[in-house]
Each structure stands twice: as structure tokens, then as C-alpha cells.
Amino acid sequence: MAGSILGTIFTITTWGESHGKAIGVVVDGCPAGLTLAPSDIQPFLNRRKPGTSKYTTPRKEGDEVEILSGTFAGVTTGTPISMVVYNTDERSHDYGKIKDTYRPGHADYTYQEKYGIRDYRGGGRSSGRETIGRVAAGAIAWKLLNEFGITPLTYATSIGPIRISSERFDEAEINNNPLFMPDAKAAEEARAYLDECLAHSDSAGGVIECVVSGLPVGLGQPVFGKLDSELAKAVMSIGSVKGVEFGAGFQAASLNGHENNDPFTKTGKATNHAGGILGGISDGDSLVLRAAIKPTPSIAMPQKTVTLGGEETSITIQGRHDPVIVPRAVVVVEAMVGLTLIDALLMNCSSKLENLKKIYDCEE
Template identity: 65%
Template sequence: MSQSSFGKKFVVTTWGESHGKAIGAVLDGCPAGLSLCEEDIQVFLDRRKPGQSRYTTARKEGDLVEILSGVFEGKTTGTPISLLIRNTDQRSRDYGNIAYSYRPGHADFTFDQKYGFRDYRGGGRSSGRETAGRVAAGAIAIKLLNELGITLTTYARSIGPVEIRSFSEEEIRNNALCMPDADAAAKASAYLEQCLNSQDSAGGVIECRIKNVPAGLGDTVFDKLDATLAHAIMSIGAVKAVEIGDGINVTRLTGSEDNDGFVQKNGIISKTSNHAGGIMGGMSDGSDIILRAHIKPTPSISQSQSTVTNTGENLELEIKGRHDPVIVPRAVVVVEAMAALTITDALFNNMSARMDRIHEFYQR
């Protein structure tokens, strides 16, 4: 399969299938000298792994990462970093009833049309389990960014019809839904109980705030920073829309309401507002980058659904197996990882943008 890589100078390639022996990633372009161990990555994989609450799949994967290359004596070597995560709790028998039929809302039909063959066990390469490799690589990007003072805060802004009304960063880790509002988390939990009782599922919105990104990252035409962020986030299977800053609300604003003004104080130029979400003209403007990913409801539900076989016979399908009634809480760290990989790649691409800075680097 082609197109399993993302990035230009800080490049991640993911590999593996849901029910294969393992999944993983190769990260190429990480500079030498970054302190790195498996525990640095594991903390992020633990945020994504299944079986942590009644609102996630019961599949019990430890998601333990192994660093196979690119690190020596606790430091990155500048060579490709290979990351391995073994699959340990596959139950391929749960997918026997979809070997010759197409699950509504999944990639079964389109994968079959493209390749004429598919791994039906949990979706194979199209499974959400592929994102574990992204999270492992993204953990390295996040560590690198943190060393530069760039931080990411990611959380569930809404689940189903329930949206946050207050914000507490500490609360994000205090509830199973990764919501920064305890009251909203309680209401969302009640809503998910209704979904479970009716054998249905829910979607939601994930918001990511990136602080201390220097101005000037991104390009002016095809590789605008908002365009590459949208590409990265939309490549996550469950994402159906991406917003930057005010997003779709700009269609209801006037120019005087939407424009961000500038002010200079003590020699520092800053903005008077942040409707643009930290990106203007395709380049970062130095203020917080704010993006939102809209996540569709989990397509695997136990209700009877209308579909067809690969020979065109109509049938009613009830999907078996272990599935998340809501993807949002586990996808929070996936959105964070892809945002971090994008910003890191943009930082590296930007290093050759100005001749004066090339002179400064090489004349030290």
C-alpha cells in the first residue's frame, strides 16, 4: 500500500494491520541528541489504548512500545527510529460474518473496489488501530516541541449534543471522556448510557490548542500551515471536518468582526484577538493555534443495518465484536499526535527559509 507516510523533513511512516502480528511506525528526520526512552512514548499510548472505561472497546491491548532502532544510550542518533507495538488480543472470529459483506460506515466497500482484496479482520489497514503508530511517533514530536517551549493541550470539546461550558486543564485527566468540564462530562456520560442501551454510538468534537509556536511557519500557497494541519487531522479515519480558529462561524461574521487587529507594546507585536486561530495567510502568526476535529459516531453498532455482500446480495447485518460506543476520548491523543508531527515538520522546513539565519547558523 502506498501513501503511508506523512511529512517532508520529519517523516512518519506507519505499518501493520489490526489483526496482524504487530503494528508500528518508522520516524525519519529526528535530530540526534534528543533524550528518549520507551517510557516517554508509553505515556501517550496509554492515553489511547482500549479497555480503560465502559465507553471504549473491551479489547485488552497493552500497547507496549519497543524502540528497535535510532536510539543509543538514551539519546536519538539521527537515524530512523523504528517503533513496534505487538497485537496481543485479536479475536478474528468476531469478524467472520463480514468476510463477504460490507459494513455500513466502514472502508470495506471502497477498499474492495480499490484493491480487489481486503483484510476483513477488524478492517485491516483501515482499522483505527493503525493510529497507535501515529501516537508513538507523535510522542517523540511532542517531546521535541516541549524542549522548544511549544505545548499542546487537547480535549473533547463536545460529545453528542453535550458541549463544555467551562475549562479546567486538570479536569481533562479526571474523567474518562477527556472533557475539561466535569459537569459536561457527567451529562455526556448519561447520553452515552442512552446510546449503549439502544445499541447505538455517538460522535463529538476534539479541540487542540498549541501554544508558543513561532510566527512564520508554513508556506503561502499549497503548503499553508492550516492546509497541512487539515491534511494531517483529516487523515484520521473518523474525522469528517476540521476547523481552524473561528472555523465555520466566519461565514456569519463581518470583516470588522473577523479581522484580528495588531498592537505593539515594548517592541513586541501581538494581535488584539485570535479569530484566525493562530494562522494568517497560511503561516503561523505567533498566537495560539486553535483547531477542532469533528469525529463521526462509531460505525460499528449492534443494531441491524442494511447492506450487501460482495456479490451484490441484500442482507441485514448485525456487527459483532468489541467496539467503542464513542471514539472521541481515545482519539484525543491521536489528534494531538498528528498536530505535533505537523508542527515539527513545519519547524524543520522553515529552517532554510531565510538567508540571514543560514548565515547565522553556519558562521558560529
């Protein structure tokens, strides 16, 4: 399938470049009967909007979403939902310099080689702005998932070398700091660390964790459509993600079997090293996923690189950039998880004949 389409039943097709006219998404396969308005979408977009703190790019974008199709009288009709956000503060003159020089850590070189042409303005399609479509679609996914009592909690567990402490974990703290860390002390330290990065024209990475509660048992289609398999694909498709893990994750590799196995009890699993997935199928426990985010590649210090012609040179990235991608990526990870879960939930309807008979009223 072409690269900008994701999903099987609940699908999204995203489009748009950083400095083009607009960014958008078409959601096809959304069940009919869901009340839906721009006010359901906007809060998700606002969580990734630039300019909300000094740790995000000062580019000013309203990022206001418009729904162009797929609803009638405020309710989804089962037809494709087209959503668009117009770009208003492109300022493409800021980016003129990168026309002829490849930025380290960016996709300039690979796009140029793959396609023979690239929209160099702001990274074009490889810009973080591409995620607007994902987030808008993710808002619909989560609205649907909420109908089944499924809810997410997403936050940063580390920024650079600063990690949250499990003892201090405080859900209420997440929206209290611009870094979305569930630990006030860690957030404070992380801010200090980022200030230092900014002072050195440098950037930082971090880790995002998404925990989903309320999942029914059964989501995931073995063997290649396993829930973790699809989630890994979806989350790894976010620009700066370099690793994805579930439950104990990479830690599990150094545990023994008796430590890592989660005993079953009458009330569920006693532990959750599995991260809520067994054999690629949700087990009714909380889904636990973590994504490693690399440091922002755009830094305002000189870096060695080459020109399109292959000459060695140096580049200093000017313009407006996030010193750390993590805070704005939190809602993107959440969106990708939601999109994957709703598709898995829809696919799972066909797992057993018994389900189908409920829908087609065969008992009667």
C-alpha cells in the first residue's frame, strides 16, 4: 500500500508539507453514529501546537481544524471524514539556505535521492508538521475508543539524562509542566537541562510512555497483525522515534523466565511485564508502550555536511526549532496508539462466528 495510508478498516491518508498550503487527513472507515465536531479534534491539535513554551518552536500557527466531509448534523455517517489545517505562518524565506546543503540528522539527502526532487522548505513532507493529520485522526480514534471505556495516559519518562522516579509518579502533574512529565521534580530538572542545551545551541531527546486502560481481551491479528506489531509500526513511523518497546521491553532480555512471566490470578495478571499483550493479542491488562525520541536534529551550532553536489561544507541551522521534540510528540504517540487500537478493535469483530451472529441477529 502507498506510504501515506495506514490501517485496514479504520484507515487514514495524510497529506501536506510543512510550507505548502495546508496539511490534512482523510479518515475512511469510521463507523457511523459517532457525534463529532471540530471541538473534539482541536484539543488534541492544541497539545502539539507550536509556540506554547520556550521549549517549542516559536512558529505561530493557529492549527485550526476544519471538517470538510463525513458528518451530517454533527454525527459521522460512515463516509470519509476529510479534515484540513491551513498553514498560515510559513515564512519560507527562513529556509532558503538548506536548498543546496543536506542537514545532518534530517531526511534531506534521502528524499533527494529517492525522489530526485524535494520540497526543501521546512523539511517538506518530512517535517513534524506532517503529524497534524495523524493527531486530528487520532482524536477521532480516541473518541471512538472512549465509547468502549478505553482511555490513554501519555507522558515523558525522560528528557535527555533526566528520568522520572516511579515513587514520585503523579498523574495529575502531567499537564502541570510543559514537558508532560508525571513527576514535578524531574520536570524541574529537565527544564534546567534544556535551558543548558539551549544555551549551547544544542538539543535533547527523551522517552515517551503511553499506558492504555480499559482494553478488552482479543485485539490483534496473529501473526503479522499482532497488536504489538501494528503498534510498533505506527509509533516507529513518527519522525524522531528510534526505538519502541512493550512492558518490560529491552529490560526483559536480561530477566529470567520466572521473573518475567506474569502469573495469572483470579483477578488478572499479578504483574505486567508483558505490557498488556500476550501472543500479539491484548490480554485485558493495561497496554504499556514506550518510544525513544532522538534529540532534535536542527541545532544552531556548525555541523559538517555536504552540498547536493557532494562538496564538503558546514551548516548552522537557523530558524525556529524545538530544542526537544518530546513534549509535542506526546500527543502524536497517543494518536498513533489510538489509531492502531481502533483498527484492531474493528478487525476483532470477525474473530469468531459468535460475534457475527450478534450483529446479524441470527439467534432469533
